[in-house]
Every structure is written in C-alpha cells, then in structure tokens.
Amino acid sequence: MIKKLFLFVLLWCVALNTCAQELLVRDLKVQGNKRLKTSFVKHISSIKPGVALDSAVIKNDIIRLKRLPVVSHVYFQVFLAEDNHYNVFYNIEENFTLIPSANIYTTSDNEFAYRLGLYEFNLLGQAMTFGGFYQNDIYESYAINFRAPFLFSNKMGFAINLQDLTTQEPVFFEDETANYKYNNKSIEALGLYQFNFTNRLEFGLNYFVEDYRFKGDNINDRPELNVNKWLFKGIYEYNKLDYCYQYISGFKSQFNFQYVTSTNDILTEFFIGWNDFFWFKRLGEKGNWANRLRMGLATNNDTPFAPFSVDNNLNVRGVGNTIDRGTGVIVLNTEYRQTLIEKGWFVLQGNAFVDAGTWRNPGSNVSDFASSENVKVYPGLGFRFIHKKIYNAIFRIDYGYGVSKNATNGLVFGIGQYF
Structure with a gap:
C-alpha cells in the first residue's frame, strides 16, 4: 500500500x-x-x-x-x-500465442458448417501474426494470413492474405431463390499505419476472381458468372478500449470503405462502406456490458448478388446461413456477460444477448429498413469458457431464438467472443 x-x-x-x-x-x-x-x-x-x-x-x-x-x-x-x-x-x-481457432454453427433447418484454423500471434517474438484456416461449409475452403503491424517502425507495418473460399450461396431472384456454388480466389496486400495511440489506418488492394455456378436444373436459365475484379480498401480505426483479462471497457469505432471494379454487366462495379461502433462498460466486479452497432450502405444496384448478407456467424445468432442479402444494413448486438466462476486461469462466463438487424433490398429505398419482412430480432443465452493465459482462448456457445417474422433458431459455436 x-x-x-x-x-x-x-x-x-x-x-x-x-x-x-x-x-x-x-x-x-x-x-x-x-x-x-x-x-x-x-x-x-x-x-x-x-x-x-x-x-x-x-x-x-x-x-x-x-x-x-x-x-x-x-x-x-x-x-x-x-x-x-x-x-x-x-x-x-x-499469453500462449499458438492458438487453434474453431467456428461451428447449426440451425433448426439442420444446416452445419465449421471452420478450423491455427495461428501464431507472436511470430519471432515481434507480435506478428501468421496462420490460416480450413473451412467446410458444404464445400472446402482455405486461407493463409500474415500480419506485421510494426514491421517497418513503431507506426508502419504490412499484411498479406491469400484465400480460396467456396460456399453454397442462395441468390434471391424475384420469383425464386436459387442456390449457387460460389468460389472466390483472392490475394490482398495492405499497408498498416498508426497515426498515434488511438488512430490507425489500413489501405491496400485485393485482386480476386468470383465464380458463380448454378446448382441443380437451371430451368429458368439463370446466369453463371466468372469475373476478375480489383478491390480498393481503406480502414480507419479509433480505439479507446482498455482490457483487464476477460473484461473490456471503453469505445471503438472502425470504418471500412471499399471500391470494387468489374467487367460484367450483372456483377457491376460498386462502392460499399460500413461503420462498426463498439461500446463496453464494466458493471460491478464481475459484469461486462458489450455492444456493437453496424451501419452500412452500398451502391443500390438492383442485383441478386447484393454485398450485405444476413448470416448466423456474422451478425444475428440463430438466423441461419446467408438467408438474405441487401444493399444496406443496420445491426445491433448487445449482450451482458457475467463471470460465474473464476479459479486461477479458468473463467466461466454466462451471457444473455439480443441480436437485431434490418436490411435494404437491392434496388429499393431506405423505407425497407422499417419493413417487418426485413427486421430480424433474436434474443438468446450462451456461455463462455475462458483460459486467461492463452490468447483468445474463449470457447463460446450461443443459442439464438427468433421472435420476428418467419423466425428460426439455432446454436452458434466458436472461438473468441462473438464481437
């Protein structure tokens, strides 16, 4: 004292x-x-x-x-x-920093997908990240990632990402929902710069090839596509978060902006931007209130291949695997985390949450955000099993139950907090 x-x-x-x-x-x-x-x-x-x-x-x-x-x-x-x-x-x-990653999710429609990875977060003792993942979501996918935020100085770094992603994607036409086998092969290079303690910037290029192949009998002659594209990316982050083991407090804002070129009349060029606002507050000794608000807009092309998706593992727990798409998005995730058991390195956290979101239909207007057809509300409960001495060693399980129109329910498993 x-x-x-x-x-x-x-x-x-x-x-x-x-x-x-x-x-x-x-x-x-x-x-x-x-x-x-x-x-x-x-x-x-x-x-x-x-x-x-x-x-x-x-x-x-x-x-x-x-x-x-x-x-x-x-x-x-x-x-x-x-x-x-x-x-x-x-x-x-x-922390121990050679970490496996896992994401598993199901819905009441018996959908099942998983992603397994392995990452080293302290390569060469320099806080560099290197690793990759394997994903099975009907089809097999993989990615390799390298990130060195302080490679050139205490302000400048570099990142490179390689990806071969294949999934089944529902595409929403006016008279039917068609399933496509979607493949995205990409290589991305980013420059990383920290202006000061709270402000940082990422900027760079992504070259990728998108391939859409129709599944089943194409009786309505739906398009099949193979398009080469360039993506110009910028990310600006303002970060005032403070960490104390499993607890977080403070505010963070992250703005993403992308311009995507195209040589195809169906997959046209477009702009997309979104901002994630995070706010965390300690409540008492063992409570933590966590919030994420995402607001985003894209070029409002009337296309079934809209960029924002409604997805179980991204924004609304329990909703299903890419059940809808849009050119605008508003999503609020709010949850209360309560430490139930804390013994040495082990922590058991309970979690009560509400995920709510709404989307603008492609080619439509902002009134879509208030449409009951587009609003999804999913409250739920979950648990977190945390190892305090291993980075991101948080095994989570959440069950989301829909209370909005045409709702489903389902379990979402993963490594790390949902947000």
Whole structure:
C-alpha cells in the first residue's frame, strides 16, 4: 500500500508539473516476458531513456501493450536511480500465442458448417501474426494470413492474405431463390499505419476472381458468372478500449470503405462502406456490458448478388446461413456477460444477448429498413469458457431464438467472443 501511494504521488506531481526539478527516465526495463522480445517492447513504447517521466505516456504504453495478443496483463513500477533520474519497469504477463481457432454453427433447418484454423500471434517474438484456416461449409475452403503491424517502425507495418473460399450461396431472384456454388480466389496486400495511440489506418488492394455456378436444373436459365475484379480498401480505426483479462471497457469505432471494379454487366462495379461502433462498460466486479452497432450502405444496384448478407456467424445468432442479402444494413448486438466462476486461469462466463438487424433490398429505398419482412430480432443465452493465459482462448456457445417474422433458431459455436 505504501509503495502504491508513493507511485501515485510521484506520478501525480509529474503530470501536474509541480515538481521543482524535471524528472527524467534513466532506463526502461522489461520483466516477465519470455517469448515477447524485450527489444520489441522498447521499440513500440513511448517511454525512452532521457525523456520526461510522464504518467500519461506510461498509461498509454500499458494500454498499447495490453492490446497485443501475446500480453494477458501488464503493470509498471518506478524506482529512483540517481539524482532526478528514474528507472521504469514494465512487468508483463504473457499469453500462449499458438492458438487453434474453431467456428461451428447449426440451425433448426439442420444446416452445419465449421471452420478450423491455427495461428501464431507472436511470430519471432515481434507480435506478428501468421496462420490460416480450413473451412467446410458444404464445400472446402482455405486461407493463409500474415500480419506485421510494426514491421517497418513503431507506426508502419504490412499484411498479406491469400484465400480460396467456396460456399453454397442462395441468390434471391424475384420469383425464386436459387442456390449457387460460389468460389472466390483472392490475394490482398495492405499497408498498416498508426497515426498515434488511438488512430490507425489500413489501405491496400485485393485482386480476386468470383465464380458463380448454378446448382441443380437451371430451368429458368439463370446466369453463371466468372469475373476478375480489383478491390480498393481503406480502414480507419479509433480505439479507446482498455482490457483487464476477460473484461473490456471503453469505445471503438472502425470504418471500412471499399471500391470494387468489374467487367460484367450483372456483377457491376460498386462502392460499399460500413461503420462498426463498439461500446463496453464494466458493471460491478464481475459484469461486462458489450455492444456493437453496424451501419452500412452500398451502391443500390438492383442485383441478386447484393454485398450485405444476413448470416448466423456474422451478425444475428440463430438466423441461419446467408438467408438474405441487401444493399444496406443496420445491426445491433448487445449482450451482458457475467463471470460465474473464476479459479486461477479458468473463467466461466454466462451471457444473455439480443441480436437485431434490418436490411435494404437491392434496388429499393431506405423505407425497407422499417419493413417487418426485413427486421430480424433474436434474443438468446450462451456461455463462455475462458483460459486467461492463452490468447483468445474463449470457447463460446450461443443459442439464438427468433421472435420476428418467419423466425428460426439455432446454436452458434466458436472461438473468441462473438464481437
């Protein structure tokens, strides 16, 4: 208690510039890390030898480190070295970072699909991510991903993604719903840049080939397509989230914008943009209220191949596998997470949620958002089985039960929180 009081008084004086002589950092020392390299921690930290001892700078460093997949928790200490110089210690508790991933989902219509993956989130001790997944959703798919946010400096990085995705996709024509075998082969390269502690940008190109093959007897002569496309992508993120093991607090906004070219009259070029707003609040010692609001619009082409989908594993738990498409979307996910058991590394969380969304039909107008045909409301319950020392080691199971028009119900399994 005395040590904590001393640190508080010391750093409070620094922050208010009330000390008679400026306090300086003699050295930054890193403790507790085994797989995360000390040189990397010093590389991305703002506290450096010779700079002023500043509580706000230290706080930002701590939050930045806690956002790294390899870090489960971090705290700091300050000790007098000599004269007005102080040593700052960052004490790190690490996560295990070679992590399998799994997503499994079913509905009352006996649909079943799964995705299995393996990712290393601390490649070479530099907080780089490398891995991939295998998916079986009627057809087989795979992807390989590499991401190094601090590859060139503590602000600049790079990412590359390869994907061969094949699924059965319902396409909604005026007089029928037709099933297609859909394949998307793509390669994507992104530049990553952090303006400061809270603001970052991703920008880059994606070259892909879309292939639609009709399933069954094509008695209505529906189109089959094979189209080469370029996608120009930009992502801007404002992040003020703070993590404490399984608990999250704060606000985050992430804006995605894409322009997709085309050489086909059916799959025409279009713009698409959406914003995800996240807000988390701690309630008491064991409660966490989590919210995600997505609002998006795309070029309102009258096409059965609209970009926004209503999907079990993306936005509304229990609704089914791509049951509808649209050129606009509004989705709210809100849930209360309560820690039921916490023993050492293990946490059992209970979860009560409501997923609600609505879509604009292709070629229609904004009044579609209020149509009862388009509104989906799915409350539900779930559990989270959490390992506190392994990154994203959260096994989730949710059951969503629809209360809106033409509703279904179903289970959704996965690794990691739903959002």
